[in-house]
Amino acid sequence: MTAPANPLYRLLIALVLAIIAMVLDQRTPWAGPVRYFLGGLTAPIHYIAHLPVDSGEWLSEQAQSRSSLLDENRRLQRKSLILEQKVQRLAVLEAENVRLRELLNSSADLDANVLVAEIIGLDADPNRQELIINKGSGSQVITGQAVLDAQGLIGQVVEAGPLSSRVLLLTDASHAMSVQVNRNGVRAVLAGTGQTGGLRLLYVPDTADIQEGDLLVSTGLGQRYPRGYPVATITSVRHQSGAAFAEITARPTARIDRASHVLLVQPTPQPERSSAEVSDEG
Amino acid sequence: MRDDRPAGTGVLVVTLLLAALLEVIPLPETANWVRPEWMLLVLVYWVLTLPRRVGVLWGFFVGLYMDVLTGATLGQWGLGFSLGAFIMLLAYKRMRVFTVLQQCAVIFLLVGSVSLLAYLVQEAVGRTLYPPYTILYSSLASAVVWRPVCALLRWVQLRFIVR
Incomplete structure (x- = not known):
């Protein structure tokens, strides 16, 4: 093999491509597909980088005692009961709100x-x-x-x-x-x-x-x-x-x-x- | 006669992906300032050892990957990485005879200039907040980890026969 081919041409190609990519990304929506494709390749990296955090959480969940889990369960059940009661009122209020908005001819959220x-x-x-x-x-x-x-x-x-x-x-x-x-x-x-x-x-x-x-x-x-x-x-x-x-x-x-x-x-x-x-x- | 056929592209890509992992692994906020540019270091190593195979276009695509990985403007790192690969292609023979300290100085300057280029692009799209001298921290960190990275990649190269 001889010496590597003159890299200057390749540099010029890369620079032009980079500048085109920047302009497309900033000024037009056409860079979207490139980002989407590369996004599929970068997502696993983010998932793996998050693994230590995930496994730490899993370990601490496994290490919790039965009594503290029961305690937590009771607390959450009480909380959910209170929230459900609030949601009951909310359904009525929301229906009323929609009716009033219809009266005012405005669109309902x-x-x-x-x-x-x-x-x-x-x-x-x-x-x-x-x-x-x-x-x-x-x-x-x-x-x-x-x-x-x-x-x-x-x-x-x-x-x-x-x-x-x-x-x-x-x-x-x-x-x-x-x-x-x-x-x-x-x-x-x-x-x-x-x-x-x-x-x-x-x-x-x-x-x-x-x-x-x-x-x-x-x-x-x-x-x-x-x-x-x-x-x-x-x-x-x-x-x-x-x-x-x-x-x-x-x-x-x-x-x-x-x-x-x-x-x-x-x-x-x-x-x-x-x-x-x-x-x-x- | 030595066998010169290219081999080990998969290993090469895996080392780059591991560097990508180091780029995004969660760190405390202050440690983010001194996060070395891992992907650039790994790229530079491969350019220096395999100048016939890994060059400017590799730099461009690795940089593009880095852009999407870090959510930067597309081409922001692609520009810098291809220029960095080009400079290393011109200097690879000299780099081989440099002393450790000289090599680290070159890496410091290279990472600094590539980061500055990326900073300029970021500045142009209005996404900078801190003054540009903050680049110095990560460049310095890159120079410090250069030798260990080199040693590790050298071992990988020999162990998995990348040429």
């Missing part, structure tokens, strides 16, 4: 279907707040689906592979969504800061009635997130003389850093889905 998924990975890049879940388009996960835990919203699916999906968290610096204060209905834009548990409200006038401890719920504007789920609580409000807007920080109600399972909400069919809520705003 139907009860959404949910799918449970397990978190199998976190993004290793500190610049991004994303996580990987073990359900993909094989389980009817689609891009744009809202993801929540028992306490509130976590984020949305940004990439659905065949076996796993990638979820963009509320706290990512490129994420923003529309929320309103539960107490009085004041609307604002909630943006991530890139820090775990850090959110801020953008462009809120100094005089707006927002206080520490207020609950922010999703508005459903932008048609990305369902309406009325808790999103965050206000942690601090600072008024600075001279600044046009108040400086307001919030913390997600969902326990993003501790959750191991999440719920995916199946969107109810909407007449149109025009504007995405993900913005490039940082």
Whole structure:
């Protein structure tokens, strides 16, 4: 064999391919199939990386004593009884709500279907707040689906592979969504800061009635997130003389850093889905 | 006469997949800063030992795999990895006669420049948060683990006959 062929041509081919891939990925939806195909090949890596966590959980489950299991079982049964009682009331309220909305000629929010998924990975890049879940388009996960835990919203699916999906968290610096204060209905834009548990409200006038401890719920504007789920609580409000807007920080109600399972909400069919809520705003 | 037919492509791919596993294995948040670029290190090892087989296009496809694995812009690492493989193809004869310290310095510079390229792409799509000097930590970590990785891959290469 002689010396390797001149690699310069191959480098040029690779560079051109890389630049085409970047442009396609950023500007068009055509890179989707490539991502989908490679996503099927990368999913096993995420599954294997999650194995130590899984087996640790399995071991601790096996090591629990009978009495503590019985205790837990009793506690959960009591809790489920209380929750079932609440759900009974909810069915009546929901029916009433639908009737009232029909009277007002507005469309009814139907009860959404949910799918449970397990978190199998976190993004290793500190610049991004994303996580990987073990359900993909094989389980009817689609891009744009809202993801929540028992306490509130976590984020949305940004990439659905065949076996796993990638979820963009509320706290990512490129994420923003529309929320309103539960107490009085004041609307604002909630943006991530890139820090775990850090959110801020953008462009809120100094005089707006927002206080520490207020609950922010999703508005459903932008048609990305369902309406009325808790999103965050206000942690601090600072008024600075001279600044046009108040400086307001919030913390997600969902326990993003501790959750191991999440719920995916199946969107109810909407007449149109025009504007995405993900913005490039940082 | 020596047998020069290519062999052991499967083993080569498996080492790359193991490196991919190390890229995503969960670590504490602070340890993420010093996570070495495992896939790039393994790729560079194979380019240096098998320059006739593993080259720029391998770099490109490994980089593309890394893009999907880490959820980066498609082509972000593909660009850097193919350039890294190209530089190593030009320098593989020199790398073989370098001392350990010189090799580590080259790896530090190579991982640093490839990461910087990826950072520039990420910056262009507005997905960066921390200043670019944070690349130095992972580049330094890569230089530190370079020799052990080399020794391990050398053993794999001899044990499973990759050529």
